[in-house]
Amino acid sequence: MIYITRKETFSAAHKLERTDWTEAHNMEVFGKCSNPNWHGHNYILHVTVKGEVNPETGFVINLSHVSEILKSKVLAKVDHKNLNMDVDFMLGKLPSTENLAISIWNEIKEDITALGGILHCIKIQETDKNFVEYYG
Amino acid sequence: MIYITRKETFSAAHKLERTDWTEAHNMEVFGKCSNPNWHGHNYILHVTVKGEVNPETGFVINLSHVSEILKSKVLAKVDHKNLNMDVDFMLGKLPSTENLAISIWNEIKEDITALGGILHCIKIQETDKNFVEYYG
Amino acid sequence: MIYITRKETFSAAHKLERTDWTEAHNMEVFGKCSNPNWHGHNYILHVTVKGEVNPETGFVINLSHVSEILKSKVLAKVDHKNLNMDVDFMLGKLPSTENLAISIWNEIKEDITALGGILHCIKIQETDKNFVEYYG
Amino acid sequence: MIYITRKETFSAAHKLERTDWTEAHNMEVFGKCSNPNWHGHNYILHVTVKGEVNPETGFVINLSHVSEILKSKVLAKVDHKNLNMDVDFMLGKLPSTENLAISIWNEIKEDITALGGILHCIKIQETDKNFVEYYG
Amino acid sequence: MIYITRKETFSAAHKLERTDWTEAHNMEVFGKCSNPNWHGHNYILHVTVKGEVNPETGFVINLSHVSEILKSKVLAKVDHKNLNMDVDFMLGKLPSTENLAISIWNEIKEDITALGGILHCIKIQETDKNFVEYYG
Amino acid sequence: MIYITRKETFSAAHKLERTDWTEAHNMEVFGKCSNPNWHGHNYILHVTVKGEVNPETGFVINLSHVSEILKSKVLAKVDHKNLNMDVDFMLGKLPSTENLAISIWNEIKEDITALGGILHCIKIQETDKNFVEYYG
Numbered sequence: 001m002i003y004i005t006r007k008e009t010f011s012a013a014h015k016l017e018r019t020d021w022t023e024a025h026n027m028e029v030f031g032k033c034s035n036p037n038w039h040g041h042n043y044i045l046h047v048t049v050k051g052e053v054n055p056e057t058g059f060v061i062n063l064s065h066v067s068e069i070l071k072s073k074v075l076a077k078v079d080h081k082n083l084n085m086d087v088d089f090m091l092g093k094l095p096s097t098e099n100l101a102i103s104i105w106n107e108i109k110e111d112i113t114a115l116g117g118i119l120h121c122i123k124i125q126e127t128d129k130n131f132v133e134y135y136g
Numbered sequence: 137m138i139y140i141t142r143k144e145t146f147s148a149a150h151k152l153e154r155t156d157w158t159e160a161h162n163m164e165v166f167g168k169c170s171n172p173n174w175h176g177h178n179y180i181l182h183v184t185v186k187g188e189v190n191p192e193t194g195f196v197i198n199l200s201h202v203s204e205i206l207k208s209k210v211l212a213k214v215d216h217k218n219l220n221m222d223v224d225f226m227l228g229k230l231p232s233t234e235n236l237a238i239s240i241w242n243e244i245k246e247d248i249t250a251l252g253g254i255l256h257c258i259k260i261q262e263t264d265k266n267f268v269e270y271y272g
Numbered sequence: 273m274i275y276i277t278r279k280e281t282f283s284a285a286h287k288l289e290r291t292d293w294t295e296a297h298n299m300e301v302f303g304k305c306s307n308p309n310w311h312g313h314n315y316i317l318h319v320t321v322k323g324e325v326n327p328e329t330g331f332v333i334n335l336s337h338v339s340e341i342l343k344s345k346v347l348a349k350v351d352h353k354n355l356n357m358d359v360d361f362m363l364g365k366l367p368s369t370e371n372l373a374i375s376i377w378n379e380i381k382e383d384i385t386a387l388g389g390i391l392h393c394i395k396i397q398e399t400d401k402n403f404v405e406y407y408g
Numbered sequence: 409m410i411y412i413t414r415k416e417t418f419s420a421a422h423k424l425e426r427t428d429w430t431e432a433h434n435m436e437v438f439g440k441c442s443n444p445n446w447h448g449h450n451y452i453l454h455v456t457v458k459g460e461v462n463p464e465t466g467f468v469i470n471l472s473h474v475s476e477i478l479k480s481k482v483l484a485k486v487d488h489k490n491l492n493m494d495v496d497f498m499l500g501k502l503p504s505t506e507n508l509a510i511s512i513w514n515e516i517k518e519d520i521t522a523l524g525g526i527l528h529c530i531k532i533q534e535t536d537k538n539f540v541e542y543y544g
Numbered sequence: 545m546i547y548i549t550r551k552e553t554f555s556a557a558h559k560l561e562r563t564d565w566t567e568a569h570n571m572e573v574f575g576k577c578s579n580p581n582w583h584g585h586n587y588i589l590h591v592t593v594k595g596e597v598n599p600e601t602g603f604v605i606n607l608s609h610v611s612e613i614l615k616s617k618v619l620a621k622v623d624h625k626n627l628n629m630d631v632d633f634m635l636g637k638l639p640s641t642e643n644l645a646i647s648i649w650n651e652i653k654e655d656i657t658a659l660g661g662i663l664h665c666i667k668i669q670e671t672d673k674n675f676v677e678y679y680g
Numbered sequence: 681m682i683y684i685t686r687k688e689t690f691s692a693a694h695k696l697e698r699t700d701w702t703e704a705h706n707m708e709v710f711g712k713c714s715n716p717n718w719h720g721h722n723y724i725l726h727v728t729v730k731g732e733v734n735p736e737t738g739f740v741i742n743l744s745h746v747s748e749i750l751k752s753k754v755l756a757k758v759d760h761k762n763l764n765m766d767v768d769f770m771l772g773k774l775p776s777t778e779n780l781a782i783s784i785w786n787e788i789k790e791d792i793t794a795l796g797g798i799l800h801c802i803k804i805q806e807t808d809k810n811f812v813e814y815y816g
Contacts, residue, residue, distance in 0.1 A: 002506050003541040011263060013149040013174035016330070029329060031336060032216035038149035039216040040176005042263055048541075057437060058424070058504030063538055064439060082173035096330030098274050127147060127178055130335055133275040133320075138778050139813040152602070165601060167608060184813075193709060194696070194776030199810055200711060232602030234546050266607055269547040269592075283807060285693040285718035288466070301465060303472060304760035310693035311760040312720005314807055352712035352719040368466030370410050399691060399722055402471055405411040405456075419671060421557040421582035440624035446557035447624040448584005450671055488576035488583040535555060535586055560738070573737060575744060640738030642682050674743055677683040677728075 003120055004060045005048040008070050010079035013040040014095040017084075038082065044125040045074070045104070049117035061117040069111045074104055097126045101134040109136075139256055140196045141184040144206050146215035149176040150231040174218065180261040181210070181240070185253035197253040205247045210240055233262045237270040245272070275392055276332045277320040280342050282351035285312040286367040289356075310354070316397040317346070317376070321389035333389040341383045346376055369398045373406040381408070411528055412468045413456040416478050418487035421448040422503040425492075446490065452533040453482070453512070457525035469525040477519045482512055505534045509542040517544070547664055548604045549592040552614050554623035557584040558639040582626065588669040589618070589648070593661035605661040613655045618648055641670045645678040653680070683800055684740045685728040688750050690759035693720040694775040718762070724805040725754070725784070729797035741797040749791045754784055777806045781814040789816075 015038050016030040026034040033039070047070060051060040077087050083095035089107050093099045101122045112119040125131040151174050152166035162170040169175070183206060187196040213223050219231035225243050229235045237258045248255040261267035287310050288302040298306040305311070319342060323332040349359050355367035361379050365371045373394045384391040397403035423446050424438040434442040441447070455478060459468040485495050491503035497515050501507045509530045520527040533539035559582050560574040570578040577583070591614060595604040621631050627639035633651050637643045645666045656663040669675040695718050696710040706714040713719070727750060731740040757767050763775035769787050773779045781802045792799040805811040 001543070002509065003543075004506065005539050005541070007537045009264065011175050011177050013176040029334070035216050035218070035222070037218035037221045038174050038176065039147050039218065040149040040174065041147050042178045053504075053506045053510070058502035058507045060506055060540075062437070080168035080171050080175040082171070082175065085173045086171070094330035096325075098276065098325045098332055099330045101274065102325070128145065129279045131277050132332075133277070135273070135275075137815070138781065139815075140778065141811050141813070143809045165606075189776075189778045189782070194774035194779045196778055196812075198709070230602035232597075234548065234597045234604055235602045237546065238597070265551045267549050268604075269549070271545070271547075281808065283719050283721050285720040301470070307760050307762070307766070309762035309765045310718050310720065311691050311762070312693040312718065313691050314722045352715050354715070354717035354719065357717045358715070366466035368461075370412065370461045370468055371466045373410065374461070400689065401415045403413050404468075405413070407409070407411075417672065419583050419585050421584040443624050443626070443630070445626035445629045446582050446584065447555050447626065448557040448582065449555050450586045488579050490579070490581035490583065493581045494579070536553065573742070638738035640733075642684065642733045642740055643738045645682065646733070673687045675685050676740075677685070679681070679683075 001050055002053055002060050003048050003050045004063065005046050006063050006066050006070065008045045008047075008067070008075060009042060010045065010075055011040065011042050012078050012081050012083050013038045014083035015039065016094055016096060018094070041126050043078075045070070046121070046123040047108070047119070048121040048123070049112055050120040051117045061112075061115055065115050066112070066117075069108055069115075073107050073111065097124050097130065097132040098134075100124055101132045105134055105136060137186055138189055138196050139184050139186045140199065141182050142199050142202050142206065144181045144183075144203070144211060145178060146181065146211055147176065147178050148214050148217050148219050149174045150219035151175065152230060152232060154230070177262050179214075181206070182257070182259040183244070183255070184257040184259070185248055186256040187253045197248075197251055201251050202248070202253075205244055205251075209243050209247065233260050233266065233268040234270075236260055237268045241270055241272060273322055274325055274332050275320050275322045276335065277318050278335050278338050278342065280317045280319075280339070280347060281314060282317065282347055283312065283314050284350050284353050284355050285310045286355035287311065288366055288368060290366070313398050315350075317342070318393070318395040319380070319391070320393040320395070321384055322392040323389045333384075333387055337387050338384070338389075341380055341387075345379050345383065369396050369402065369404040370406075372396055373404045377406055377408060409458055410461055410468050411456050411458045412471065413454050414471050414474050414478065416453045416455075416475070416483060417450060418453065418483055419448065419450050420486050420489050420491050421446045422491035423447065424502055424504060426502070449534050451486075453478070454529070454531040455516070455527070456529040456531070457520055458528040459525045469520075469523055473523050474520070474525075477516055477523075481515050481519065505532050505538065505540040506542075508532055509540045513542055513544060545594055546597055546604050547592050547594045548607065549590050550607050550610050550614065552589045552591075552611070552619060553586060554589065554619055555584065555586050556622050556625050556627050557582045558627035559583065560638055560640060562638070585670050587622075589614070590665070590667040591652070591663070592665040592667070593656055594664040595661045605656075605659055609659050610656070610661075613652055613659075617651050617655065641668050641674065641676040642678075644668055645676045649678055649680060681730055682733055682740050683728050683730045684743065685726050686743050686746050686750065688725045688727075688747070688755060689722060690725065690755055691720065691722050692758050692761050692763050693718045694763035695719065696774055696776060698774070721806050723758075725750070726801070726803040727788070727799070728801040728803070729792055730800040731797045741792075741795055745795050746792070746797075749788055749795075753787050753791065777804050777810065777812040778814075780804055781812045785814055785816060
């Protein structure tokens, strides 16, 4: 078993705000992340796939195929977008880093399986000081 | 003459959009940066001050004083904010990295002079691939 | 289960020296890290907490609460300090990166539990070339 | 149990090419990595060893000993070399990052055991966007 | 006047070897960089353009146009290639970082001028420890 | 004219303290940097040399010679040392980053000239947030 990781980046706006809460309660729980006029980040996404090495190619999986999946299923939807408003797989969810990682996992899991790999981890870094890892 | 630099970071939303242009023309010039629902970045700000070394302290300038100016005059206004809507010194300007660097220069120049230093450069990195430098 | 990590940094002096050993024996085992007049590092601390996502907030844990714990229980004690002389939770211990990671784990474990999270990992990077991970 | 990691770097040329395949088939599977005249990378190698902390020294293992093993068994063979042509432990293997990680594991495992540690992970980063981890 | 920089990366093989010198003399001057079977690097290229800010767009120059020039005139020729053998603008030159920077300057200068900007600097980083800057 | 830079790192202890000042006055001016029991940093040193490219070698200067000068004249004296107590060229000076940069300039200038290059800049990064540049 070996683990291979592809890194991609995207830039997006979001806010952490529950419309069923008062602005004061949003501020108490989410702090400056609840700014009504949005803020944004350069997100760093790491996708890790595990599997046996194919002796024909020396690869667990062809990373260029992983990259194509990420481009069509994730990056085209989130890069230079608003995570609360523009992204089909985030609609109705609070766009915390945790929820974003879980949603990207669900979005690409079957495609990775179809390539012959096993999706192992989605890691998302929101700022230089914070990141989340999800293993399914 | 010696040059000393302080780095700070902030996260903000913005878009590059002229309301006097059609959406198609905005897209032609600004590409995905014109997304109507915003996007955002983790900006990295470098502020460079030059001067003689004070033999009493070994300092050109006390960087903790520079940091206080940046906190009150810049970071409190831009961090977790919308550069088009929330920032007094950006109102009515296209929030390109170029305009942001020039505006921050104007915002802090006098305060740096009052500390006894000479503002030398404002550098703003918008993503890992792009940055701007302004020397006044 | 999801894992969330907070990164903090601190700058400290230390030396690896046993006073019950000769200087030559200290040098043999600890090399230049045993310099009698100290040396120091910019340490990078990563604290990882695991838990279920709270559907009310989208958070495993509010990272700003983790950050407050780290500030009062760790950073206030180690930043710009001497790890051998100034830090209550390191007194009488060799300040290797291993011992520092274990001690910080013990220092914050209960506070993380009280927040509703499970402390998963303390990672400390001493230089660009060395780091330690402790999982309890 | 605690985990300690040493990072080293090396620069090498390689290509992914099977001589029993046509150039077109190589291009189809390996893309630009099959360029007949080679290409190269600055590889980053992380070696993680696990063990108990020795109360005499505060160390799991003396990293300077790990570094010496890496220098003589790995870096002297791969740094500023051609991974397909110059490296005894890669001869006859496709120099994918996966195969390189497995081969370095096999090359140093016994030496790490002889030092009293347990080899835990070989991580190799080929570019800023790709890395592989192998746990034996 | 404001300065804007675009970063790109490429991976290439090369060697520093003069065929009119003995292998021993090559080794004396170029050290391990003269390995006959090549080695390689992940190069980082920074291209800086200066100019006035266009008040219509807030841009000195549209970086996506700079990026297109770099893709067609530089990256398509050097990425996953051999700098000694495969690159038209390096033929007959020693592929030192210095010569590479000067050659890329000459390769793109007119195209940058045609865009309305002034090419200011080519910076190439060969490894984490070495880089070169050329200002024409 | 072309500029070439070598990066080196070192780890050292220091404090900013004037013995002719009270502890309170030291704290007022130098803050936590005046901690009597020292603190320390992983310093990053960039040395930039300028010159014409030698057509024989493609080099401005052989960086391995620069590296040897840095090892014997700087790193052997400062790495894993105390900047206030152990370093001949810092004795009697406040070890601010400014004074350290100026002192390293003076320490290596003649040796760089003897190699046929012109010393252009000493840059020292003390933490991720602060750096100094000195051009003589």
